[in-house]
Amino acid sequence: MASVTLKGNALTTIGNLPTPGTKAPNFSLTKNDLSTAQLSDYSGKKVVLNIFPSIDTGTCAQSVRQFNQEAAELENTAVLCISKDLPFAQARFCGAEGIDKVEVLSDFKDGNFGKAYQVDFADGPLQPLHSRSVVVIDKNGSVVYNEQVAETTEEPNYKAALEALINA
Incomplete structure (x- = not known):
């Protein structure tokens, strides 16, 4: 289990992120049109997984x-x-914010993504939402970078993630 905090209060996740050098686990997530997206759909591309508890929070x-x-x-x-x-909330946010260069995906149906990537909170007030994390995957499907943000209310290290992406 990984240890993180929420406003200084200790929380744990169900496990640890996939480590660099390992094959990224496949997943099935729900798109805004309620169709399914899988990691294999992005085969041959570099992929950034921006993982977080809820789009309705500022961070x-x-x-x-x-x-x-x-x-x-x-x-x-x-x-x-x-x-x-829910995909409806994600779509509403993206429409209101003019977000059109990233894809928002939901793990609401069965939570298998959170289990595969070990990001579900195991305890605390955000259980069973996802811990704020970033995983970068190269075009061959291998993890090249991961970050589980230590304090949930803080943003990820964008610079490090983007450098890993460029070098992947």
């Missing part, structure tokens, strides 16, 4: 905005913003 919303602005401009790259929010 989570900012991470979607930031990745929409920065990483989405890179070639042969898919930026997937993943939470357990």
